[in-house]
Amino acid sequence: MENNEESTTTNDVEKESPFDSLGISQESVEKFLGDRDRYDQSKQVCICGHAINKHSKYEEGYGMCITGRHYCPCKQKNPVLYSNDTRYFMRKTYGPGSKHALSAGLLRLRQVKKKAYWLEEPACWNPNCESGNPLIFPVALDKSSRVINEPGPINVLLCETCILNMKGVPGNEGKGWIW
Ligand SMILES: [Zn+2]
C-alpha cells in the first residue's frame, strides 16, 4: 500500500517542460544552434560592417558590397561576426572607430536588443604589432594602407597604437585621439 502511494506521488510531479523528458540539456541545444549560426554565411557580417550576403561576385574577382543605401568598395570579403539578424548592418563608414560602419551596426543591434558574436576575439591585425594595447578599433584603409575617413577597399581591426603610428602621431596613446 505504501509503495503504491509513493509511485502515484512520483507520477504526479509535473515536469517543468516537455523538454525535461528528453536526455538533452538547454545548454546542448543552445550550443548546437550557436555553432550552426556561426558557420551559416547568411548570418555573418564582414569587417566592412555589412552582411556577407550583401557581397556578391567576389569569387569571380570583381566583388561588390551593396547595401540598401550605398555601394561599399570592400575588396576583401572577410566575416568577423555572426548575428541572427544582420539587417542592422547597413551603415556607411565615416572614419575609424566609432565612425566605422561596423561600430554603427553593432550599436544599432544592441539598441534593438539583438545579439552578435565575434568569430574570433578582436585583436590588432597588424602582424608586426607588439604594443599589447587592448583598445581595438575597426578601420577603413585605402589602397596604400592609409587610414581614411570614408568607405575603403580594405577594412581591418587595429589597436590604438598602430593607428596612431599609421597616422604619423606615435606616442599619443590614451588621449582619446582614436575613439
Ligand atoms: Zn565587406
Ligand SMILES: [Zn+2]
Ligand atoms: Zn561593405
Ligand SMILES: [Zn+2]
Ligand atoms: Zn597594433
